Structures are given as C-alpha cells and as structure tokens.
Amino acid sequence: MATKITEECIACGACEDECPNTAISYAEAADLFVIDPARCTECVGHDNEQRCAAACPPDVCVPDPAHVETEAELFDKVKTLWSERADEFILDDSTSHFRLNQAG
Numbered sequence: 001m002a003t004k005i006t007e008e009c010i011a012c013g014a015c016e017d018e019c020p021n022t023a024i025s026y027a028e029a030a031d032l033f034v035i036d037p038a039r040c041t042e043c044v045g046h047d048n049e050q051r052c053a054a055a056c057p058p059d060v061c062v063p064d065p066a067h068v069e070t071e072a073e074l075f076d077k078v079k080t081l082w083s084e085r086a087d088e089f090i091l092d093d094s095t096s097h098f099r100l101n102q103a104g
C-alpha cells in the first residue's frame with residue numbers, strides 16, 4: 001500500500017527530498033506535507049525501506065490502508081513513473097521491503 005502522512009506532521013520538510021518518486025509535497029492550506037499515492041511505490045524499485053518514514057522525526061509516515069498494492073503492482077508503478085529508464089530497475093532485497101520482511 002502507499003504510504004501516507006498523518007495530521008501529526010510538523011511540516012519540517014525532511015521527507016520531501018528523500019522521496020525517489022517526487023511523491024511528497026507541501027500542502028499550504030493544511031500546513032503539512034502530503035504523499036501522492038499515484039507516485040508512491042513504498043520505495044519499491046529504489047530502496048528496501050520507506051525513505052520518508054526513515055527521515056521523519058515524529059514518525060508520522062505510515063501505511064495507507066486506503067491504497068493497498070502488491071509488490072508487483074508497485075514495481076510496475078515505478079517503471080511507469082520513470083519509463084525512460086524502466087530497464088534499470090531491479091527487484092531484490094535491496095530494492096523492496098517486501099523481500100526483507102519475508103527473509104526475516
């Protein structure tokens with residue numbers, strides 16, 4: 001599932017540049033940062049941890065039950081987002097938290 005940011009976000013901005021899919025932006029009206037679920041791959045294809053969650057001081061980047069997706073769907077999404085370099089993406093335990101969870 002995509003990751004979402006809760007209303008406890010303190011708008012520090014630490015997560016925005018960490019996102020490899022440029023899925024995070026500042027929502028001025030609410031004064032917090034938000035994740036576009038259409039661009040969030042849970043970092044699948046890039047990293048085996050969710051980089052926004054790893055960077056977030058108050059730990060408010062959490063799974064979004066409204067956007068449940070499989071590893072295969074997320075991998076397809078990252079290749080579609082970056083279609084000009086789709087062949088460069090690989091799926092292994094360094095690029096998917098799904099694999100780490102299974103290994104544990």
Ligand code: SF4
Nearest residue numbers: 019040042043050052
């Ligand atoms: S989980 Fe990864 S892809 Fe999704 S918003 Fe966070 S940093 Fe971006």
Ligand code: SF4
Nearest residue numbers: 009010012013015056
């Ligand atoms: S790092 Fe966490 S607290 Fe800071 S802007 Fe991102 S979601 Fe909000």
